[in-house]
Amino acid sequence: MPQHSWKFKSHFRREAYSWKSTSLASKRMREAVSEIKKVAKKDKSLAGEGVIELFVRLYPALMQIDSSSGALGRAMNKTIDALQPILIEAEWEMNTRGKHLEILFEAIQNEGWGIFDNLRDHWGEICVYEGLAHLWADRLIPIVRQVLSSRDYSQFSGTDMCLSCLVYTGRYEELNELLKLYDMPFWFHKKFWALALLKQGKLKEALSYATHIKSLQKVDSSDYEIDEFCESVLIEMGNIEEAYQTYGLKVPFYGTYLNIFRGICKKYPTIDKRKILLDCIEKTGSKGKWFATAKTFGFLDLALECAQTSTSDPNTLLRATRDFSEKNPEFAIKVGIEAIMVFLTGNFLEPIAPIDVYAAYSQVAQVAEKSEMIDWFRAELSKRVLKESITIKPGLRDAIMSRLKVEG
Secondary structure: OOOOOOOOHHOOOOOOOOOHHHHHHHHHHHHHHHHHHHOOOOOOHHHHHHHHHHHHHHHHHHHHHOOOOOOHHHHHHHHHHHHHHOOOOOOOOOOHHHHHHHHHHHHHHOOOOOOOHHHOHHHHHHOOOOHHHHHHHHHHHHHHHHHHHOOOOOOOOOHHHHHHHHHHHHHHHHHHHHOOOOOOOOOOHHHHHHHHHOOOOOHHHHHHHHHHHHHHHOOOOHHHHHHHHHHHHHHHHHOHHHHHHHHHOOOOOOOOHHHHHHHHHHOOOOOOHHHHHHHHHHOOOOOOHHHHHHHHOHHHHHHHHHHOOOOOHHHHHHHHHHHHOOOHHHHHHHHHHHHHHHHOOOOOOOOHHHHHHHHHHHHHHHHHOOOOHHHHHHHHHHHHHHHOOHHHOOOOHHHHHHHHOOOO
């Protein structure tokens, strides 16, 4: 049978990307994911081979890119998370899967960023066959025992793979024995005992153990991961309100507010979405940042409240003016007025020029003209300009006055 020709291979050659190629590399990874997913609909085995092929090439191809911003890491994590299920679902018999995992194991040992952490944590599930997971555990235990008992706290990327296999195969005594050798309260290893307790149906014990490990840690780098674990356990226990109040509203520092909100709603489908949004606004204190979320979910009264804060983004507001010009022109114009006022009074890295004000005014005025609300629009904007005149940036007051034809 001829070998499949993967298009993504030409984009993932060794050192294919330069220092400032994050955007291009992210695009190529998205394309590769789409290509593999398309194949997976027809041939799961072949798609799994595509996943291995891509994973092996990731680090060698991207190693020259500047990863300091975190954007590359997020793109890679998204890629790996999207393809991991395809790797698990690949229809391989045990020996074939074993051969593919040998190739992947070597790639994991050779990469220098820790991009495959999540794969290592789920190595047992990726083995699929318990017999294969047993083989991996037996193979890695001697090295892991030596590493975990070492006083110099040496690292071995196979440690998490071994611990994962022990959880997957139910070898809890051996798991506990190994973890006792490691006297540091670090979640990245200790979490496997929490998972073992969970797998045994000991939910309260798992929750207590996780919170205990968190209390022992001197740095909070893994606090969010522990919180996610505790939250999931409480939800599984049926303690929805406790989970929501304790962990559900801990908004992470990454991701868009819209996706964060969607994630919370997905975890708590029984809680009213409007309540969740109001709670998120209260927790973060950044009301303007929640405008897009309120608008997208149809809470236009809340969206307008969000728009009326200094933290709102004027360009986002103007996009809403465009999007709602037909279905709700009054909302569109009110939001447009807020956008203009942010341009006039806000602080920006790049100074706002009169031409920016002219453009924003024209866009909102066009909506007002079409909906026969131009007089109302001009009157409302004039009131705001006169009321907030003292906060308008120098040079911009004349610009807006010239459009309103109002004497300052």
